[in-house]
Amino acid sequence: MSDFIIIGGGISGLLIARELASHGAAITILEQNRIGQEASWAGGGILSPLYPWRQPLPINALCHWSQQQYPLLSQQLQQNTNIDPEWTRCGMLWLSLPDLDDALSWCRNTSTNATIFSGEAVEEVQKGLGDGLSGTHLWLPDIAQIRNPRLLKALKRDLRQRQVKLIEQSQVTEWVITGNQATDVKTTQQTFSADNFIVTAGAWSSRVLSNDNLWQPVIHPVKGQMLLFKSEPGLLQTMVQCGEHYLIPRRDGRILAGSTVEESGFDKRPTTSGYRQLYQFAIRTLPALKDCPVELHWAGIRPGSPDGIPYIGAHPQINNVFFNCGHFRNGVVMGPAAARLLADIILQRPSFTNPEPFLPSNR
Ligand SMILES: Cc1cc2nc3c(=O)[nH]c(=O)nc-3n(C[C@H](O)[C@H](O)[C@H](O)COP(=O)(O)OP(=O)(O)OC[C@H]3O[C@@H](n4cnc5c(N)ncnc54)[C@H](O)[C@@H]3O)c2cc1C
Known part of the structure; x- marks a missing residue:
C-alpha cells in the first residue's frame, strides 16, 4: 500500500x-x-x-x-548520484527571425538579455554558418540545455x-x-x-x-524525429534555431538536429523522409556537418494537448x-x-x- x-x-x-x-x-x-x-x-x-x-x-x-x-x-x-545531467548555459540563436519586434518586446517585459545581429555579424557568436544569413538574428545568451x-x-x-x-x-x-x-x-x-x-x-x-x-x-500523440551527429567540441558553440528546426551542441562535441512534428499515431519508427529533412537542415545551417557521421536517428511521441x-x-x-x-x-x-x-x-x-x-x- x-x-x-x-x-x-x-x-x-x-x-x-x-x-x-x-x-x-x-x-x-x-x-x-x-x-x-x-x-x-x-x-x-x-x-x-x-x-x-x-x-x-x-x-x-x-x-x-x-x-x-x-x-x-x-x-x-x-552530488547525490554522481551522474552529471550536463546543465549548460550555451544560449540560443534564432536565425532570420520573422517576428523580431514581438521577440524584443517579450525580452524587455521579461528582463531577458538579448543581442541582435545583422547579416554576417552573427559570426561573432557562431562561425561557419551556411547560406541564408541575410536578415536579423536574435541571440539569447542565458538559455540553457540539459542532457x-x-x-x-x-x-x-x-x-x-x-x-x-x-x-x-x-x-x-x-x-x-x-x-x-x-x-x-x-x-x-x-x-x-x-x-x-x-x-x-x-x-x-x-x-x-x-x-x-x-x-x-x-x-494526442505527436511524433518527433531527431538526428545525432558525431563531431568535435567547439564546432557549434550555441543552440541555433531556424524556422521549425534547431541544432543543439552537447559538451562532448555531439550535435543534435531536431525535430519533425508529425501526426502518425503511436508509431515511433524513424523514417527516411524525416532523416532527409533533418539532415538537409543541418548541413544547410552548419555546412561542416557534412563531414561528420550521423550516429543515431530516433523518434519519440510528444503528449499533445x-x-x-x-x-x-x-x-x-x-x-x-x-x-x-x-x-x-x-x-x-x-x-x-x-x-x-x-x-x-x-x-x-x-x-x-x-x-x-x-x-x-x-x-
Ligand atoms: C523529438 C522531441 C524533442 C523534444 N524536445 C524538447 C525540448 O528540447 N525541451 C522540452 O522541454 N521538451 C522537449 N520535448 C517534449 C518533452 O520531451 C515531453 O513533453 C516530455 O518528455 C513529456 O514527459 P512525460 O513524462 O509526460 O512523458 P513520457 O516521457 O512519454 O513518459 C510517459 C511514460 O508513461 C508510460 N506509460 C504510458 N502508459 C502507461 C500505462 N498504462 N502504465 C504504465 N506506464 C505507462 C510510458 O511508457 C512512458 O514511459 C521533445 C519531445 C520530442 C519527442
Missing part, C-alpha cells in the same frame, strides 16, 4: 515522485516499459520553448520558474535512494473505483492499492483511465486521482515547475503561479 501510485516513469512522473518523496510520502511508480525511455529520453533538452514570445502565458509561467530551478536541481542530482537521458538516469538513481519503488514492465490496464474514490489499479503484473493516484503517462494519458463515463484529458498547456490537478470526478500530463513540446523545461505546482495542489499549499489554467476541472 502506497500513499501515491504514479503511472508513467517519464520526467513528469519522476519529478512529482521526487517532490512528494521529499515530504515523506511512500511512492510507487508503475512504468509499462522501462523508466525514462519515451518522450523524455527522445527530446532535445532545450530549457526554453522554441519561440517563447509565441507561447500562452501559463506555459511561460512554468518555464520561467523551472529555468530558475534547473541549475540547483542539476547540481543536487550530480535529458542523463537527467533521467540521475533522477532514477536519486529516487531509489529516496526509497521510491520503481516497478518496470508493469502496464496499468484497469482501475477499481468505488463512488468518487479509486482504490486499486490492475497491471500486467499484479494489482496495486494506494491512497492516491497520479497519471503521468505522457502521450498515453487519455488511454490510462479508460473506464466508461469518466472524464479524460484530451491528449490543447494549446500545449498541461493538465495539472485533480480529476473532476474522482477525488484521489491527479494528472500531470500533456506538456507537448515543453515537458522538460516545464518539468520541475509542473511537479511543484501539482505537489502544492495536493498538499493544499499556496503556489508560485495561478493553478486555474491547468486544472482538469477548468478544461
Whole structure:
C-alpha cells in the first residue's frame, strides 16, 4: 500500500515522485516499459520553448520558474548520484527571425538579455554558418540545455535512494473505483492499492483511465524525429534555431538536429523522409556537418494537448486521482515547475503561479 501510485516513469512522473518523496510520502511508480525511455529520453533538452514570445502565458509561467530551478536541481542530482545531467548555459540563436519586434518586446517585459545581429555579424557568436544569413538574428545568451537521458538516469538513481519503488514492465490496464474514490489499479503484473493516484503517462494519458463515463484529458500523440551527429567540441558553440528546426551542441562535441512534428499515431519508427529533412537542415545551417557521421536517428511521441498547456490537478470526478500530463513540446523545461505546482495542489499549499489554467476541472 502506497500513499501515491504514479503511472508513467517519464520526467513528469519522476519529478512529482521526487517532490512528494521529499515530504515523506511512500511512492510507487508503475512504468509499462522501462523508466525514462519515451518522450523524455527522445527530446532535445532545450530549457526554453522554441519561440517563447509565441507561447500562452501559463506555459511561460512554468518555464520561467523551472529555468530558475534547473541549475540547483542539476547540481543536487550530480552530488547525490554522481551522474552529471550536463546543465549548460550555451544560449540560443534564432536565425532570420520573422517576428523580431514581438521577440524584443517579450525580452524587455521579461528582463531577458538579448543581442541582435545583422547579416554576417552573427559570426561573432557562431562561425561557419551556411547560406541564408541575410536578415536579423536574435541571440539569447542565458538559455540553457540539459542532457535529458542523463537527467533521467540521475533522477532514477536519486529516487531509489529516496526509497521510491520503481516497478518496470508493469502496464496499468484497469482501475477499481468505488463512488468518487479509486482504490486499486490492475497491471500486467499484479494489482496495486494506494491512497492516491497520479497519471503521468505522457502521450498515453487519455488511454490510462479508460473506464466508461469518466472524464479524460484530451491528449494526442505527436511524433518527433531527431538526428545525432558525431563531431568535435567547439564546432557549434550555441543552440541555433531556424524556422521549425534547431541544432543543439552537447559538451562532448555531439550535435543534435531536431525535430519533425508529425501526426502518425503511436508509431515511433524513424523514417527516411524525416532523416532527409533533418539532415538537409543541418548541413544547410552548419555546412561542416557534412563531414561528420550521423550516429543515431530516433523518434519519440510528444503528449499533445490543447494549446500545449498541461493538465495539472485533480480529476473532476474522482477525488484521489491527479494528472500531470500533456506538456507537448515543453515537458522538460516545464518539468520541475509542473511537479511543484501539482505537489502544492495536493498538499493544499499556496503556489508560485495561478493553478486555474491547468486544472482538469477548468478544461
Ligand atoms: C523529438 C522531441 C524533442 C523534444 N524536445 C524538447 C525540448 O528540447 N525541451 C522540452 O522541454 N521538451 C522537449 N520535448 C517534449 C518533452 O520531451 C515531453 O513533453 C516530455 O518528455 C513529456 O514527459 P512525460 O513524462 O509526460 O512523458 P513520457 O516521457 O512519454 O513518459 C510517459 C511514460 O508513461 C508510460 N506509460 C504510458 N502508459 C502507461 C500505462 N498504462 N502504465 C504504465 N506506464 C505507462 C510510458 O511508457 C512512458 O514511459 C521533445 C519531445 C520530442 C519527442
